[in-house]
Structures are given as C-alpha cells and as structure tokens.
Amino acid sequence: MKAWSWDRYGPPEVLTLKDMDEPAIAPDEVLVRVRAASVNPYDWRHVGADPKLVRLSIGLRRPKPGLVPGADLAGVVERVGDQVTGLRPGDAVFGEVRLGSFAETVAVPQGRLALKPARLTFEQAASVSMAAHTALQGLRDVGRISAGQRVLVNGSSGGIGTFAVQLAKTFGAEVTGVCSTRNIELVRSLGADEVVDYTRDDFTEREGRYDLLMDIVGDRSLARLRRPLTSRGTLVIVGGIASARGGLLGPAAQVARGALAAPFVSQRIATVSWKPNSTDLRLLAELMEKEQISPVIDRTYAFAELPEALRYIERGHARGKVAIRF
Structure with a gap:
C-alpha cells in the first residue's frame, strides 16, 4: 500500500x-x-x-x-x-x-x-470524528450543557467550533460564536443566535453573561476567559489549538493552568480530551442523518x-x- x-x-x-x-x-x-x-x-x-x-x-x-x-x-x-x-x-x-x-x-x-x-x-x-467527538464530549460530558443555557464558543468557525455551535443548538442552548469578520455568515448559518467579530469586539468584556464558555483557541488568559461567565458558570478548555506553539507543553500549558486554578474559583474550570468511541459516533451519525448537524x-x-x-x-x-x- x-x-x-x-x-x-x-x-x-x-x-x-x-x-x-x-x-x-x-x-x-x-x-x-x-x-x-x-x-x-x-x-x-x-x-x-x-x-x-x-x-x-x-x-x-x-x-x-x-x-x-x-x-x-x-x-x-x-x-x-x-x-x-x-x-x-x-x-x-x-x-x-x-x-x-x-x-x-x-x-x-x-x-x-x-x-x-x-x-x-x-x-x-x-x-x-476527532472534531465532533471533542465538541460533543466537551459540551455534554465536561460542560454539562442543558437547554436554555447561554453558551459561548471561542473559535466557532474551525473544525471543532463548527460542530460545537451546531451541537449546542441541538441541546437547546442559546449560542454565541466568536470568529473573524469573514466567517460571521458561516457561523450564523450553523445556528448561532449571536456572532461576535473578535477583530472589532472583545467578548471577554461581557461580564457575567454566559453559563458555559468553550475555549478552543487558547489565546486569552484564564482571568479574562472567566470574566464573561456567570459566578457559577463553566469554562471548558479544549487545549489552545491555535496557540501556545513550541516548547515542552504547548497547548497543555493552558490545561495545566486551569487545573491549578480550578479549586480556588467559584466557576468550574474543566478540560476536554476527546475519547473516540462507536457509541458517540452512532449518535453523531444519527444527528447527521436527521440533518441536525453537518x-x-x-x-x-x-x-x-x-x-x-x-x-x-x-x-x-x-x-x-x-x-x-x-
């Protein structure tokens, strides 16, 4: 071969x-x-x-x-x-x-x-598989998403983010996507209720607005990422996919910082690392057959x-x- x-x-x-x-x-x-x-x-x-x-x-x-x-x-x-x-x-x-x-x-x-x-x-x-597993498990298992929650996805136009926006909507959440200007219409087409253009607005200035924030980009400090969350909100760290290149730990550095900070703050800080399995693949296949996600x-x-x-x-x-x- x-x-x-x-x-x-x-x-x-x-x-x-x-x-x-x-x-x-x-x-x-x-x-x-x-x-x-x-x-x-x-x-x-x-x-x-x-x-x-x-x-x-x-x-x-x-x-x-x-x-x-x-x-x-x-x-x-x-x-x-x-x-x-x-x-x-x-x-x-x-x-x-x-x-x-x-x-x-x-x-x-x-x-x-x-x-x-x-x-x-x-x-x-x-x-x-990899992107959708990460989005699904990050929202459902780590983020404990529920209907009616306000969810923000930082990095909503990438591989994981495009699935996260769609999946959050299937869970009944109100979804805000963060992306660049050229991707605004794409993220809206995926079902986002609101889209923030990070080249013009800083979503971390929106104090206390979100119940769950999934950070896929890893370009903000933990302190700034916690700011837009409610006092009991959840920060889900995917691992800093687009940043923290080089060095010993790379994106795992943000994961480690989150683990160290978690016991000392009122908000939940948790990390997702995807676990591929046929049960979730079958669920994703069903959602795709029903055209709920693509x-x-x-x-x-x-x-x-x-x-x-x-x-x-x-x-x-x-x-x-x-x-x-x-």
Missing part, C-alpha cells in the same frame, strides 16, 4: 509517500480501505513534535520506524477480526485511529468505527497533496475541516 511516513521531526515537507506493507489486524480490529481522511492540528503536531511532549509516545529523537500519521478516516471494510461483531466486508464506515489514517489501508479497533451515514460523502464522513469542509486535497493540506491547516485559518480524497 501507499502511505505517508516520516523519519525526522519537522514541517510537513518531512513526510514521504512510501510503499509499505498492509497492516495486520488484531481479533478486535477491522481493516479499512481508506477512501478519505481529514487533517487536524493533532496531525501536524505529531509530524513536527510540537510540543516536545509528543515525543514521549512516538519517539524521543525521531519518530519510531514505520509510523504513519493521521487520525480521522472514512472508507470501506475489507476484513474483520475474529472478535468483531456488527461490521462486515463491504460496509462503508467512518471513525478514527490514534495514528495511521494517511495510508491506503489501516487497521482500526471496532470500538472506534460506525457505519457511514448514507447522506454523507466519504470526505464529509472523514471530517467528523460537517463543514473548507478545502479538499488529493492524497498526494497531504503535506500541502497540513501546511494549510497549520496556519490556523481553516473554515471547518480540511479533507483528503484518496
């Missing part, structure tokens, strides 16, 4: 398209012929070891041999392990792996897959153009998701 790999840390250009052996599957895994993938900040952070903390899991001095980056995917089942139930060869599926989706075939645990919604293309389905795709690149796609998303201005067509 063809797969992208890298033998040193650096910019997307360190990736090389190679001929590699097709992966073997464990008893609880499925071999998927990848039809589409999508790129996330997660991917360029692994390729560049940014932050350095990434090296602990994939290699201290250089990536471990044979690693393939990539998480999100959609494709067709080719083989299933002996312990797999509910999936069979020929099924169109979508989901996520820890690493490995930037390849023509990938072994995926069955617990990280679900059947692809019929109304979605492979490119759309491949743009769901993935937003900024651009689609060919498989051979992967480094260019990573470079584009690394700049931090993608509207929604960036897909890879195989």
Whole structure:
C-alpha cells in the first residue's frame, strides 16, 4: 500500500509517500480501505513534535520506524477480526485511529468505527470524528450543557467550533460564536443566535453573561476567559489549538493552568480530551442523518497533496475541516 511516513521531526515537507506493507489486524480490529481522511492540528503536531511532549509516545529523537500519521478516516471494510461483531466486508464506515489514517489501508479497533451515514460523502464522513467527538464530549460530558443555557464558543468557525455551535443548538442552548469578520455568515448559518467579530469586539468584556464558555483557541488568559461567565458558570478548555506553539507543553500549558486554578474559583474550570468511541459516533451519525448537524469542509486535497493540506491547516485559518480524497 501507499502511505505517508516520516523519519525526522519537522514541517510537513518531512513526510514521504512510501510503499509499505498492509497492516495486520488484531481479533478486535477491522481493516479499512481508506477512501478519505481529514487533517487536524493533532496531525501536524505529531509530524513536527510540537510540543516536545509528543515525543514521549512516538519517539524521543525521531519518530519510531514505520509510523504513519493521521487520525480521522472514512472508507470501506475489507476484513474483520475474529472478535468483531456488527461490521462486515463491504460496509462503508467512518471513525478514527490514534495514528495511521494517511495510508491506503489501516487497521482500526471496532470500538472506534460506525457505519457511514448514507447522506454523507466519504470526505464529509472523514471530517467528523476527532472534531465532533471533542465538541460533543466537551459540551455534554465536561460542560454539562442543558437547554436554555447561554453558551459561548471561542473559535466557532474551525473544525471543532463548527460542530460545537451546531451541537449546542441541538441541546437547546442559546449560542454565541466568536470568529473573524469573514466567517460571521458561516457561523450564523450553523445556528448561532449571536456572532461576535473578535477583530472589532472583545467578548471577554461581557461580564457575567454566559453559563458555559468553550475555549478552543487558547489565546486569552484564564482571568479574562472567566470574566464573561456567570459566578457559577463553566469554562471548558479544549487545549489552545491555535496557540501556545513550541516548547515542552504547548497547548497543555493552558490545561495545566486551569487545573491549578480550578479549586480556588467559584466557576468550574474543566478540560476536554476527546475519547473516540462507536457509541458517540452512532449518535453523531444519527444527528447527521436527521440533518441536525453537518460537517463543514473548507478545502479538499488529493492524497498526494497531504503535506500541502497540513501546511494549510497549520496556519490556523481553516473554515471547518480540511479533507483528503484518496
């Protein structure tokens, strides 16, 4: 099979398209012929070891041999392990792996897959898992969202943010999105009740207005992020996706600051780290089939153009998701 790999840390250009052996599957895994993938900040952070903390899991001095980056995917089942139930060869599926989706075939645990919604293309389905899992679990499990709450999403036009706005509306919340001028109409089209243009207004000056604030950008201090919350409001930190580059901890620094501050303030400060699972994927698939949520795709690149796609998303201005067509 063809797969992208890298033998040193650096910019997307360190990736090389190679001929590699097709992966073997464990008893609880499925071999998927990848039809589409999508790129996330997660991917360029692994390729560049940014932050350095990434090296602990994939290699201290250089990536471990044979690693393939990539998480999100959609494709067709080719083989299933002996312990797999509910999936069979020929099924169109979508989901996520820890690493490995930037390849023509990938072994995926069955617990990280679900059947692809019929109304979605492979490119759309491949743009769901990581971003939508993060948004869903951040709002529902961490933020404890409920109907009638006032929710603000900082970073509402990106991959996670576009799902967060739509999902918050399905929970019955009143939603404010924060984005740049060029994305105002997009965020409104997703259902936001109000949109704040951060180039003109500072949402952190709105004291005591929101019950829940999901911060995806990580470009404000904790003190400023707490200001627009009610006295018992909840701040959900996604991890500073678009900031805090370089260094040892990178976006995890904001997470650590939140954990240290949480015991000493009246508001809840909590962190979301997505946990991919088939139960939530099936829920997301149901919402997409009902057209209550939809993935937003900024651009689609060919498989051979992967480094260019990573470079584009690394700049931090993608509207929604960036897909890879195989």
